[in-house]
Amino acid sequence: MNEALDALTLARWQFGLTTLYHFIFVPLTIGLSLLVAILQTVWVRTGKVKYLRLTKLYGKIFLINFAMGVVTGIVQEFQFGMNWSNYSRFVGDIFGAPLAMEGLIAFFFEATFIGLWIFGWDKLPKKIHAMTIWFVWIGSVASAYFILAANAFMQNPDGFVLNEETQRAELTDIMAVLTNPVAVWQFPHTLFAALMFAGTVMVAVAAWHLKRNQYVDEMRVSLKFGLWTNILGFLGVGLTGHSLGMVMTEAQPMKMAAAEALYESAAGADASFSIFSWGTPDGLHEIFSIRIPYLLSFLSHGNFTGEVEGINNLQAAYTEMYCGADSTLLTCPSDGVFSPIIWVTYWSFRWMIGLGALATLVSVVGLWLTRDKAMASGRRVPTWAWNVAIWTAPLPMLASLVGWIFTEMGRQPWIVFGVMTTESAVSPGVPGWAVLVSMIVFTVVYGALAVVEFKLITKAAKEGPPEIESVEGSDSDDVDHTQFATVY
Numbered sequence: 001m002n003e004a005l006d007a008l009t010l011a012r013w014q015f016g017l018t019t020l021y022h023f024i025f026v027p028l029t030i031g032l033s034l035l036v037a038i039l040q041t042v043w044v045r046t047g048k049v050k051y052l053r054l055t056k057l058y059g060k061i062f063l064i065n066f067a068m069g070v071v072t073g074i075v076q077e078f079q080f081g082m083n084w085s086n087y088s089r090f091v092g093d094i095f096g097a098p099l100a101m102e103g104l105i106a107f108f109f110e111a112t113f114i115g116l117w118i119f120g121w122d123k124l125p126k127k128i129h130a131m132t133i134w135f136v137w138i139g140s141v142a143s144a145y146f147i148l149a150a151n152a153f154m155q156n157p158d159g160f161v162l163n164e165e166t167q168r169a170e171l172t173d174i175m176a177v178l179t180n181p182v183a184v185w186q187f188p189h190t191l192f193a194a195l196m197f198a199g200t201v202m203v204a205v206a207a208w209h210l211k212r213n214q215y216v217d218e219m220r221v222s223l224k225f226g227l228w229t230n231i232l233g234f235l236g237v238g239l240t241g242h243s244l245g246m247v248m249t250e251a252q253p254m255k256m257a258a259a260e261a262l263y264e265s266a267a268g269a270d271a272s273f274s275i276f277s278w279g280t281p282d283g284l285h286e287i288f289s290i291r292i293p294y295l296l297s298f299l300s301h302g303n304f305t306g307e308v309e310g311i312n313n314l315q316a317a318y319t320e321m322y323c324g325a326d327s328t329l330l331t332c333p334s335d336g337v338f339s340p341i342i343w344v345t346y347w348s349f350r351w352m353i354g355l356g357a358l359a360t361l362v363s364v365v366g367l368w369l370t371r372d373k374a375m376a377s378g379r380r381v382p383t384w385a386w387n388v389a390i391w392t393a394p395l396p397m398l399a400s401l402v403g404w405i406f407t408e409m410g411r412q413p414w415i416v417f418g419v420m421t422t423e424s425a426v427s428p429g430v431p432g433w434a435v436l437v438s439m440i441v442f443t444v445v446y447g448a449l450a451v452v453e454f455k456l457i458t459k460a461a462k463e464g465p466p467e468i469e470s471v472e473g474s475d476s477d478d479v480d481h482t483q484f485a486t487v488y
Helices: 003-046 047-082 085-119 125-153 176-177 180-212 215-249 253-260 295-301 311-322 344-367 374-377 383-391 395-409 433-462
Strands: 160-163 168-171 274-281 286-292 414-416
Touching: 003 047, 003 125, 003 180, 003 215, 003 295, 003 395, 003 433, 047 180, 047 215, 047 414, 047 433, 085 125, 085 160, 085 176, 085 414, 125 176, 125 180, 180 215, 180 344, 180 395, 215 253, 215 295, 215 344, 253 295, 253 311, 253 344, 274 344, 286 374, 286 383, 295 383, 344 383, 344 395, 374 395
Parallel strands: none
Antiparallel strands: 160 168, 274 286
16 A cells, blocks of 8 residues: 555544534524524413523533534634645536535624624514524524535536536536535535534423423423424435435435445346345355345335346446546546445435434434323333433434444445545645544544533533523513523
């Protein structure tokens, strides 16, 4: 293994680790901002203090998480210039546009209204103040869309031309970039996944307190709200994921073939989906599997007869297309292999589905155990159920992480599909040891931040909703906010 390959491998590991670490905070920020906005709106409409207490509790968790997300997100941009300078030079004209929009429009919009929400409790009218947290959520989802649009260009490049004189990709249609079909479906898929994570966090907090019979009125609301949020989020993830899968099949057929480890093209009953598969070490021969006939055709095309191209067929077609007489170093990988690491894409796809489904199953059982009829009969929820609910919290997050592993690893060997290979995108003058040093530093720092984040959120969750007293002589929905000056 030469030095250039060492630098490439380390740069990929570093970007993958920092990206996944940053994404831990993103879905919770998006999901919790919406749930907090709903809770505060319900308080404004009903005047019931328990909704205000829940708003304060989950608002505090949201702000801790948001701060950590900002800190970890800054590092991502530096890596483009440090480790991926060839990529930045080649597609910076296109990739930079949605990222600039995210920073200059969405993020500043979101940050402005976060400031108003934090410091406006005793300064703004209730309805105006509640609007600020809704604007925070709008800013967070706008930020997500611009970033997903940038990523969608890497999955399905559009809206550009290759300048042969400068050897750069140049932007020709910003609307084509922003309305990329991959972004259009990846966006709601990501939002619903974020709701699942926020919902399970809310369930875990409620379960911890209800297990100890604390803040019962507030935590029953939190529990039911979180359980239903997770279930509805899973339904949304499934529907949008199916549409995204069909777009992916059209744009990146190799990724769908790798997700099923399908080496030969198949259709109809032969295009089955394996729930579990056990094969030879080289992955070329199947020993045992559990399969659902027709399902792969449905996932790929929305019908039960569509043909799904196999890895071998696509490998031959891509070799002729990208490694022919007119190919360049940017389109033909050095080893001539156009398929990703099969076991990574195969299992990440299944773990993504399985972890999300398991979290939803826990929510369904939770609704059954805490249904009104059961609670009215005096039946106690068993301790094991509360413990399961608490430990279910990270499952949607883990599902999102392995989903991104599938998305990015399934694109390989491309950094921009059909346009630029990953190995040609790495910075040519950065030695492997330099990347290794920065990766170790980032890992240590991020590890410390993870401990701080976990302790802060755990402390806030265990403290529970703050005590709130109505102002003497006022209506029931008027409360003294000055006591919270130091909460945030």
